[in-house]
Amino acid sequence: MAAMGETMDLPHRRPVPHRPDVAVLGAGAMGLVAAVTLCRAGLSVAVYERAPDFAQSAAWRSGGMLAPECEADGSEPVVVELGRRSMALWPELLPDVSLQGTLVVAPPRDPAALARFARQTTHHQALDAAGIAALEPLLADRFRQGLFFASEGHLDPRRVMPALLAELRDGGVPVTFDWSGDPAALTASRIVDARGLGARDRFPDLRGVKGEMALVRNPEITLARPVRLLHHRYPLYVVPRADGVFMIGATTVESDTAATVTLRSAGELLTQAYTLHPAFGEAEVLEFNAGLRPAFPDNNPRIEVDGRTVAVNGLYRHGWLIAPALAADVAAMILADRTEDAHAHHDQR
Ligand SMILES: Cc1cc2nc3c(=O)[nH]c(=O)nc-3n(C[C@H](O)[C@H](O)[C@H](O)COP(=O)(O)OP(=O)(O)OC[C@H]3O[C@@H](n4cnc5c(N)ncnc54)[C@H](O)[C@@H]3O)c2cc1C
Known part of the structure; x- marks a missing residue:
């Protein structure tokens, strides 16, 4: 394979017209x-x-969550509609895209957060502790209530x-x-x-909205799908990757400057992951990173x-x-x- 930084030289390439469409x-x-x-x-x-x-x-640097229903919390209907249309297109684009849904939980002391999220969104199923454990055995006994968005996915x-x-x-x-x-x-x-x-x-x-994230690894942790942990100040999600790697994201900071990770954000990301499950406390930190999301005023x-x-x-x-x-x-x-x-x-x- 040709290295990046050069035009790819392809063994089976179609002749590239002088004037591509x-x-x-x-x-x-x-x-x-x-x-x-x-x-x-x-x-x-x-x-x-x-x-x-x-x-x-x-x-x-992104989470890769494909979550049209969860996006209804804080996004306009146009985004939800584009997201729903895209969910029908992703399996064609990428046959092995993961369609395991999204699990949303809130700390037991904060049931109001879950109720609010349920009001803002549709197409979810309310889960009790047993339902959460059935979906994600790792989280058995950690949360009493959750919401399952079955039509969502991740990549x-x-x-x-x-x-x-x-x-x-x-x-x-x-x-x-x-x-x-x-x-x-x-x-x-x-x-x-x-x-x-x-x-x-x-x-x-156009403005940049900074998102900070971490990548950690603990092969003893198993999650099948993204899990969102609601919190009034530090909402967080964990997205499983292969080989015991997890993406922990993401902050939303109105900052257009260099994409650096602050110590406070790093602490919040890791603390919330640990709140989701103490096994994250044993995880190896692979990377802290930050990206700037391109956004218009609306x-x-x-x-x-x-x-x-x-x-x-x-x-x-x-x-x-x-x-x-x-x-x-x-x-x-x-x-x-x-x-x-x-x-x-x-x-x-
Ligand atoms: C931490 C974080 C978590 C996120 N999580 C999610 C998520 O879970 N799900 C989700 O759907 N989205 C997520 N996003 C948002 C998503 O990453 C962005 O919406 C998306 O990347 C925007 O796509 P884009 O192609 O417009 O911009 P980018 O992905 O930034 O790509 C723009 C490209 O254009 C190139 N470029 C710039 N100038 C030029 C030029 N003059 N000529 C040629 N090329 C140029 C850049 O180098 C870059 O490669 C997340 C973002 C962040 C930062």
Whole structure:
């Protein structure tokens, strides 16, 4: 496999036309999902990523929770709808996406938090201690009440991003990392601008919302699905990865500055994980990290057409969740324009 930082040289690549149908800017959650969707729709695609690898994106540091119902707590209906549509698309995009649902619990001394969350959301099932234990034996006797959101899922961005890249590569899509070119000089018929926070030149009202996270490992801990622990000050979630690794996330800090993790946030993340289960106290800390989520003032995503460019941005805290539906909308727009162009061309002859 070619190293990142260079255009992928592919053994089975389709000949890349001199003028691809679509150039995708950005290989984060939105760019990768859009590129795969456009490619599967039969368009020729080229991808341009500014960074030398995926690690600079918000996507790489994210939880990867696919939780449209839980997002109803604090998000507008448009996000929930995009999320629900995306849940129907994820299994096609990624056949082994995990669809084990989400478990939500609250500390026994805080039943009001669970009641409030239940009021804000739908499509959940109330669980008692036995129900929680049946779903997650690790949590037996730790929580008296919970909510189960059966239609939700999760993915591991650090597995999924290379997998999507591999699909693009196998389909003959040139993917250029370390790219610092001028979009105006690209010859593609259409440009999909999925640069996340890198698109502030286009969207002056775009802001970063910092999310801090930790990765820990304890092979003795087993969880099948993301678990959210409600707390009035420090709500937290734990997302299982493979091999006893867990992502603990995430803070939400209105901060646009360098993505560093504060000592206070690190302490909160680890303390809440320990509250979920003391076995986290024995876990090895693998990584602290922080990403900046691209957000508009209303925290809703936006698709904006400007000449040959379709810009998609503002995916905020649910980029993985909503990217497939947004990508489907972008693909539909581009395909419709192509059909119109073809008809116009035909009529002129
Ligand atoms: C801690 C944390 C936890 C999260 N948890 C979840 C979760 O559980 N579920 C969920 O759905 N979402 C989650 N998110 C949100 C999700 O990560 C974002 O919504 C998503 O990554 C936004 O996708 P994006 O492609 O717009 O931006 P990004 O993922 O940031 O990707 C943008 C890409 O564009 C590239 N770029 C920038 N400028 C240029 C340029 N000039 N030319 C070319 N490329 C450029 C960047 O290098 C980057 O790779 C989380 C985020 C954080 C930080």
